[in-house]
Amino acid sequence: VMSLGELLSLIGIVVALLIMNVKLGLITMIVIPILVVIMIAWQRFAKKTFVEVRRRISIVNGSFNENFAGVRVVQSLNRQKKNLELFDEKNLAHRWSNIVAGRYAAGLLPAVDILTAVAIILAILFGAQMVESQEIGVGVLVAFIMYIQRFFDPIRNLTMQYTQLQRSMASGSRIFDLMDRIPGLEDKENAYEMPEIQGSVEFKNVRFSYVEGEEVLKGINLKIAPGETVAIVGPTGAGKTSIVSVLSRFYGVQPGNGSILVDGIEITDVTRESLVHQMSMVLQEPYLFSGTILENIRYNHSNVSDEQIILAAKAVGAHEFINKLPDGYHTYLAERGNNISLGQRQLISFARAIAPDPKILVLDEATASIDSHTETLIQQALKKVLHGRTAIVIAHRLSTIRGADKIVVLDAGEIVEIGTHETLMAQKHLYFELYNKNFASIEGL
Template identity: 40%
Template sequence: MVRNNRKGKQKETNKHLNRFHYTVDQAIEKPFNWEQMARMLQYLKPYSKRLLPAAIIAMLISTLVRLAVPILIGKVAIDIALENKDVPLLIQLVVGIGLLYLFSYVGNVFRIKWVNILGQNVIYDLRKHLFSHVQRLSHRFFDSRSAGSILVRIMNDINSLQELFTNGIINLLMDIVTLLGIIIILFVLSPKLALAIMVILPIMFYISTKLRRSIRRSWQDVRIQQSRLNSHLNESIQGIRITQSFSQEKENTAFFDGVNTDNYESWRNATKKSAMFRPFVEMSNAIGTAILISYGAILIIQGPSNGGIEVGTFVSFAFFLGMFWEPISRLGQMYNQLLMAMAASERIFEFLDEEPNVDEKKNAKKLDSIKGHIEFDHVQFAYDEKRIALHDINLEMKQGQTVALVGHTGSGKTTIANLISRFYDPTKGAVKIDGHDLRDVKIDSIRQQISVVLQDTFIFSGTIMENIRFGRPDASDEEVMEAAKVVGADDFIQRLSEGYQTEVEERGNVLSAGERQLLSFARALLADPRILILDEATASIDTETEMKIQHALKRLLKGRTAIIIAHRLSTIREADHIFVLENGRILEQGNHDELMEQQGEYFDLVKTQFQMLDAI
């Protein structure tokens, strides 16, 4: 009934899904192969000298004890001690078996301890590697993927590997050793009875092979649906104010219900298929037991002299048969776990195989100190083949100049700023700083000398002091406070309950938009950059606060190259040089007075702004 209700809801909410478009992860159609598994196991290499061998030795000890006990009970205790009524031998066996189990217990304790330490270390290394790799990927990578999708890879997909590395690998080895040991022992004890019992194995192998591809694709679908769910959750939480302001809570809930239902259905389908394996194992166990009892009884009646078996051998077979299906059942579960791990690892390695679009040459030069002379030499840039953002741009920004970029939305202002920071590389031409093509320079050496302040600034969870110090981690408290004073942030910080030690939540929601922007100014200026980029940085600040910042910037921008992207006339009229952009081309350039005299596009922009102010 629940299933039908959910399907009904899904039909009702499909129309909501069509209203939105977001990038989702696609299933990776690759065959199950051991090369991928070998790559995953490479993360065990740092621990292959101590932890892994110790865990394997502990596993072998407990496994050998388990294999030895049924032989001691069947062949020694029953066929020798009880047959000959040898009580001292029987007592010795009881004591010996007890000591063996104690030895096995100690081995299991250390095995569990070591494999958990091993697994947690591997998961730590893998998550660190993936996060570090994602950190250095280019902006193009993040342009086509939601934050929720990336979060799923780093958290959920790596968590899916946790069970594999903590218990799965050692348990797999233990079950394989146990199975091989049992098979060898059974054929040594009685080849006839062993063959009779093993007749069921080909059927099990055939069924498991048929299920393999279907189960694997089901778990891939689970990962895709989880990615969609996380993406929507991340988007919904970040956009909750917009949702509530437009009274779209019901609409958003309906959309979530559709995504959540897809996630539920994918899990239900995957677990249903995975659960099919265990009943087959239990059925095989029942068939094997029936064969043992019926054919074993016949062999006992025949007796050893006529090619039959002794009672002790039958008892050992009964013990081993019970032990035989247990590892097979666990191997079935392990196989499902392995399929989940492979589906997750494919997605993890897809990210790890992603190369930055903005890559660093092996022989790239390190620029310890730049002057700030910027040049665009016939630069063309396109985000994709159909959308060219810049057309053959030639411009020069001299050292220490304050340059303004103005134009309508989509004219290419932010693109120019992104190319200067080398978040992207030009499609054609070259961007140069101090005469060096940025593609020939170490990325960090350039970015460490450039500060960027955006309109939508990001405040990290932590203290005010930590957020400002993000621009230069080695800065002293006094330097942090001085930067805040210069941009006029110190006044509001001192009014907070804990001052500079006040904790702010993610994105600084406890602060106003203007206060967050002031913190971003302080952060950028603390870094003491040679090039400062202000991308609509004063858009969220009131006029009075902007006047304070303008006064501070006159002192702080001296000797630095500053690129200002803004619509407010008050922000750009003092610039040394202004570039007017339209559809990725430079229409006009000059200072404010020169451009006003031309009465061109810039003149129209200024006139329009004044008309809007007069209307207010």
């Protein structure tokens, strides 16, 4: 509102000057094009410095958050001094970028003051001649000088606001860049809702890469029957997590690189929401949100009743410890669930996964970071939980793998073996080596 009033004031002053004397009015306003040129040149450099300020503060905030979140690792490795030095370097770079931006912001106002003085000098020089030749009166000349001063007051205020506007635009451009990004994975225009599924899954010659030219899945062909438990094993980097990632449509398989079918329907033909709504996933590191345990287990499935939540918690062995908490299922969890143990967080994650009764359950190293007691509880619960639903299990624990209906062995993005534990051990190939080198040693701990 203030800027609009000042703009109207400028227009009124220009009209008044031209009415009093067109010639002298045009002479005094000759500085306006110069001001415009200065503003254009200033903007080119100032915008870069303001963007740099925002970039530097984001680096400082990122470094602060990283060190704060990993403070135990920093202290355990005794790297406090080095990290403080690195933080100081980032902070100094941020300070210097602020100094440069401040200089640009402060440098524009003197330019306006100089142009104000030049306009007044021009009015006095040419106005005095016009007074002498009796083209205008002395009063008109004095009015011109007063109007010129009034003319540049709004410009001075607008200049200060323009500087702030450029700072805001530098901040906003980073936000708008993020908002304008096109999602890498979108539903087709004619995608339809996935009907209720039975749980069969089929990979047909699926090829996938995160970086073009570097395939992590190379012609995967795999059939999983409804209600079947399939374990996926292999060395690090073999593509185990990538298989479940493309199935859950965290990433899309490019056209011509094979297809993934659920109950005979290609997953790209249906909406992701309707597909994932009938699937659940438990990750290696449990992630809980600020809120009650009840809210965390229900999460996006508002149709799940309190009774179903309690049944899910009982099924995974979480009900006992939840009842011992001060407020039971209404106990409020801090950010990431940090006020309960890692094992308890994982049990709640399991309960959250099975509460909506998914037809397909994916366990991605779900027991890798928990203690043996909690794992025993989960292993006992899995026998009940996996019954009647399709399960894809990525694990390094033999106890999890041994009970699978089928074990798929991956190596360098390719399926090299498929079979049960007994048949694969008898073949004495990669699975046999992995078991002897890794699984057996882990199981013996």
